[in-house]
Amino acid sequence: MNTDTKRGFLVRQRAFLKLYLMKMIHENKKYGTEFMGDLDKEFKPYGYSPTHSEIYKTLHELTRENIVRREKKLRGEPGVDFQEIIIYHLTDKGKEEYDLYRKQMKVELDRCVGLLQKAISDHYGPIKKK
Amino acid sequence: MNTDTKRGFLVRQRAFLKLYLMKMIHENKKYGTEFMGDLDKEFKPYGYSPTHSEIYKTLHELTRENIVRREKKLRGEPGVDFQEIIIYHLTDKGKEEYDLYRKQMKVELDRCVGLLQKAISDHYGPIKKK
């Protein structure tokens, strides 16, 4: 799982989403489209809008890695709406992996901010303190 | 040229390098391998090490866009070392483009820092002020 925090330039979208999805699943089990909507809303001010495809692929990856477990449910009031949805839960292994991944990603995200701030400093002068 | 500051997740390596290369060419005309060594040294502490291939491809792109002009030279003392190198200069158009690109990239880099800092804040609590 540590292959996700790849070194090099900036953190990959997949790793970034993985962290968010693990967090969301850890907190309140929801399903794909809902994750999608929440993230979209959160990141819109930052000009970032993850695609549904990328979200699902990340969820599939987490499933393959036995970090999350899937549970099929029917959405809405029974008898009215039979749309099948998939609820995610962290597995026991997943909880451990989440702790670990969270720590790894802290280092990685800090590194990325450092890299970008170096660039900002190099091109636009030192960062101003308020 | 504004297709480089692509929106979405984080800034692309190519755009990042473009800004650095334009700056380096603007300041002191050097050649590919030298850019490479300088950048490598600068970014090593940040775990980032651009490949020679990516550097050259970026230089070629800038050339195609008429932002830089190439000048062939011989390196070292004549008669001793005949290694051919390519010195880059900003064209007149390139100087204008550099100003523009620099401004665009400011917005983009700030956006990326914002995105990352939001993630850091979301996952590890609010950013501490020193």
Place this chain on the structure above:
DNA sequence: CAATGAACATGTTGTTCATAA
């Protein structure tokens, strides 16, 4: 139509090979 998923296509980047001096 909402939700999920996969296929497909494109974009982005790294590794390897080639050539010249």
Place this chain on the structure above:
DNA sequence: TTATGAACAACATGTTCATTG
């Protein structure tokens, strides 16, 4: 060996199509 370049391979991501209730 250093410098440049291109071919090729691999990975990352987005767009489109398919399916199910």
